[in-house]
Amino acid sequence: MANGPMDRRAFGEQPDRPDAPFTGRGAEYTGRYVILLDQSNQESGLEALRASADIAPVERIRGTDAANVAELLERPDVSVLFEELGAAVVEVRPDQRHALVTTAEAEPSIIAAEPERMVYASVITAPQQAPTAFFPAYRSDEGVVERHTKAEIAAAQGPAWDERNWTWGLQAIRANMSSLTGRGVKIAVLDTGVDTDHPDLAGRIDETVSFVPGETVEDGHGHGTHCIGTAAGPASPQQGPRYGVASEARVLAAKVLSNAGSGTDGQILAAMAWAVAHGARVISMSLGAAVQPGELFPQTYEQLAQRALQRGTVIVAAAGNESSRPQAIRPVGRPANCPSILAVASLDRALTVSSFSSAGINGQGGEVNIAAPGRAVHSAAPGGGYQSMSGTSMATPHVAGVLALLAQAAPNASAEDLKASLLSSAFPLTQPVRDVGSGLLQAP
Structure with a gap:
């Protein structure tokens, strides 16, 4: 072979x-x-x-x-x-x-x-709701915080952020200081679909497709709309602070997870092929499944990611929410554990790794590549509203948005060049590389 x-x-x-x-x-x-x-x-x-x-x-x-x-x-x-x-x-x-x-x-x-x-996605919005066995166990603040002391919670909140105009996440990655908008760059978000009528997103979406039998691309879950908002929400939303990184990027919305938050490898691989064929410079996947220490990365995802890179497309994926720090630290899940896919960890408001964020404890691609804001992230919600969610899912579209900014600044750059620029510009953090990779995401 x-x-x-x-x-x-x-x-x-x-x-x-x-x-x-x-x-x-x-x-x-x-x-x-x-x-x-x-x-x-x-x-x-x-x-x-x-x-x-x-x-x-x-x-x-x-x-x-x-x-x-x-x-x-x-x-x-x-x-x-x-x-x-x-x-x-x-x-x-x-x-x-x-x-x-x-x-x-x-x-x-x-x-x-x-x-x-x-593959599963599940956002936990109430303490009594148990997480699924698979990441993304996209726990909300309530679902994660209940296990920790008041001191730990206070530390996670970090310094006060003035969020009247910009979310704390956009400030942390310096998107509020960037003149780039992602204009002309296509970001494909593979998730639970999108609220196509959301006032902040209407007119921003170039193409939609559902790979879920019997369901339209409309988001009956909330996860996909939130991720799309973070990656490419507008410069001037209808309400509240700005929450979108690449405010003029174009969106390709592929529904690969059902309204119940489940999907299959085949649906995801089909959407990857669709996104590459439609000219996506970035594919954002806040989804995956848990792995064990020492488990190999999936060959199919890795080879397809390599083929996407050759055609100019960078793929980013959520590292996973399987950890329960400090008691248990779990490995980056699949497909983020592929060497050719960027694995994104989650940071709290104090710019420390989130308690749930998976770590690079497996070799051969299982490393964390970069970290981004993932706790208490404000973004769009189905029905024209907004909500706050937590997880490596929420960190991933921050990275997708910054890649769109980099692609706008260097339209002829290869996918490998974009990856290199992204990682080299990260702000170093004092935490272990296994937890935060190159460091805190920074907008150009």
Whole structure:
């Protein structure tokens, strides 16, 4: 194989459940497989799978064609190939899965084959609500603070921030001192959709698509609208302080998580292909699943992130909310643990790492790359209003917005150049690199 032998865990052969989340809930699989093919020889891999594992017939999708993709991904009689990125979500009978694994290991044109996993987003808005086992367990302040002492809470609040005109997060990253707006730059946000009628966002959204069967792109959850607002909210919102980083960036809103906050790898990979094909310079993903110490990053996400970088797109993802500091520090989750995806940690108002923020305790891509404001973040909410939320989810769109500013300043820069500029301009913090990476995000 092109990248050497694949870890048996990649195929779901896990008698000891090595990838079970720390909370005790096992990883959830759909029964489908995600296949990454050699882009120059896709048909050879598919033909090998047809011959040996009798995979369902393949429907070919170009990146810009999102029509009916959500329904196709749910059909048991169809496999779906995203041609431009060389990724396929294949249906295979349970009795043929061993044949699929064997073929994938032997066929040179198949780069990776991994069981499709479920991914979750859950914002906790009340102390009595228990977090899900998967990050983003997007805990609100109430959900996180209840476990800590008053002294710890006071420390997390830090110095007083005057938020009459700008949120504390925009001040912390110096967005209030930048003359850049992200004009002409496209940010794709892969999340729970968006409130397309929100007065602050209406007219700012170039394209929308839902990869969730039976649901429109309208945000019935709240998470996606909040993240889009942070990345690209307007310079002059209808109410309250300014909360958006790149006030003139264009938004590509892809719904990959349902109104209940769940989705699949296939939906996310489909949206990645769609975003790249639509010219996104930045893809922001405040989503993922927990991993164990030592667990490998997913090959499919990593290879697709590399292909996106080659086409000029930087991908950022939430590091995860699995920690409970100081008692327990958990590793950066997937897909943020991929080497080619920027993992974003959360900071409190005191510019210290948030108690819930996951850390770079796994190597091989599992590092935290940068930190941004993620606690008590004010942004847009469905229904035309606003709300405050906490989590590495909230830190991630701050980074996406700054990348849009950098792309506006250097329109011909490569994706690797944008990443390098972002990381080199971060403000160093005294906390461990494993927690904050290069340091505090800074706007140019």
